Amino acid sequence: MNFDLTEERQMLQDTLRRFLRDRYDTATRNTILDSDSGMSADIWAQLAELGVIGALFTEEQGGFGGKGFDLAVVFEELGRAGVVEPVLDSAVLAGGLLADLGNEAQQAHVETLIGGGLHMAFAHGEPSSRYDLNRVQTTAKTDGDAIVLNGHKAVVANAEAADYLVVSARESGAVDDEAGISLFLVPSDAKGLTIQGYALLAGGRAAEVMLDNVQLTAADRLGEAGSAFAAIEARMAAASVAQCAETLGAMETATELTRDYLGTRKQFGRPIGTFQALAHRFSDLLIEMEQARSAVINAAGHLEEDRKLREINVSSTKNLMGRAGRLVAEESIQMHGGIAMTQEYELAHIAKRITMADHRFGDTDHHLERFIALVAA
CATH class of the missing domain: 2.40.110.10 (Butyryl-CoA Dehydrogenase, subunit A, domain 2)
Structure with a gap:
């Protein structure tokens, strides 16, 4: 199978990655976190201008995406940069339910949301x-x-x-x-x-x-x-896929930071990454990353399937991402040492995001039980 992105999704990924690399560094995020609102209205408006919010809605709803892979592309980049703006909650969950169920008058708000002028x-x-x-x-x-x-x-x-x-x-x-x-x-x-x-x-x-x-x-x-339960469950499935993609992006950043640190930090006159014990531990992270990426692709590809198949893949992916994310967060911190816990260093925020992601929309234990029940049903 060909898992390459379409030309439109590749352009979206490249544009969003460049924007966040230029505008969303650790100092910027810490300033946002210290603010009363906990988000940046300027960043939110620019994300809307770039079409990021529109990519989360179908053409019929006023956007230009809305499929599982559109969500995965956007949220992997948001996770990679550690973005704290409420794109998932405002657009995928609340905005998505409004677009799915709203009447003509209610759906008029979706256009304003896509344009960045509305929060939900x-x-x-x-x-x-x-x-x-x-x-x-x-x-x-x-x-x-x-x-x-x-x-x-x-x-x-x-x-x-x-x-x-x-x-x-x-x-x-x-x-x-x-x-x-x-x-x-x-x-x-x-x-x-x-x-x-x-x-x-x-x-x-x-x-x-x-x-x-x-x-x-x-x-x-x-x-x-x-009769809203089915719509709620479907939107929660989309949100779970988005968060798994976001966690994947955060795991990539944690792994890259760890690779750079192992190649820079020296002991006994050589980089600590050349020590066999640390090299083996880092190899384990790369293996977990490949499994996590495959799981996210699988979940995104099944998001538009029938209810049972969709939910089976969502639960299996959430379970795997919780386990892999925990390993990546813990190993990255341990291989860094004390510097990994300082607020001024990128990994501190990224590791918290990875850890807390497991506790939203169901943790590893919940989704293991749910997966077993769905398969047995």
Whole structure:
């Protein structure tokens, strides 16, 4: 099989890599991380101008990509540079659900999002839901012409900067039923909506979102009542592929930094990379990198397949990336020594990103169990 990128994807990769190499160094990122917003509005606008956000949507949705390999190309480069701007949360998750389910009036926001003039957040996870997408306790009850939302959403990335939140709520069924879950487009200034923000360890910001009698109408619902689970699962699959590609890019940077350090740092008059023990450990990293790349290609290529095949490949890839990422992060730090833990050195941020990526959208144990269940079903 030919895994070479198409001409358009190659151009996108080259353009994005050059831009991030010139504009997104360690000092720039540390300045962004220390800011109140945890992101750069200037970088966000330039990413939109380069067409990065548009590459995450199909032509029918106003973009020019939207396939698994488009996501993989973009997020591998974002991961390579350690970008903290909320492209995944604003575009792939919230924006993707809006594009997938929204009516004509709602989908008008997608064009603004692609142009960089809109931020969004997906408020789905709850304090007791862990990785179970079907466990939704937030309620949506009809009161006359109004729909009233009540509940608590946890660790909602980009919530503070969002102009709109896509919020999941249960209109019917038990707390862990797949049926009965709906999605609503909620403006960030809605009465009864409270957002309590905080910084994330791996960069960016998230928030606890409280919904206290937030009143909406049926026009604010995305898609049909109680039937949003399939769309949520599909978008989570796309987000998982994007994050695996992002982790792959971060692993590449960690490996490159380690290679340079082993060739520069000297002991007993020669580079430490010439010592057999370290050379063997570094060879193990390269083997893990090849496995990780193959897994990401496999997951991206199956993103448009039927539900079972898609989810099997997503879970197997998430499991492998968690294990390979942990090895790369730990070995890179150990072969560097103390310098790897300093904030001014690139590897410190990259290693945190790799480690924390395993805990989003399901960790290695969760996806191993899920893979076994899907194959056995």
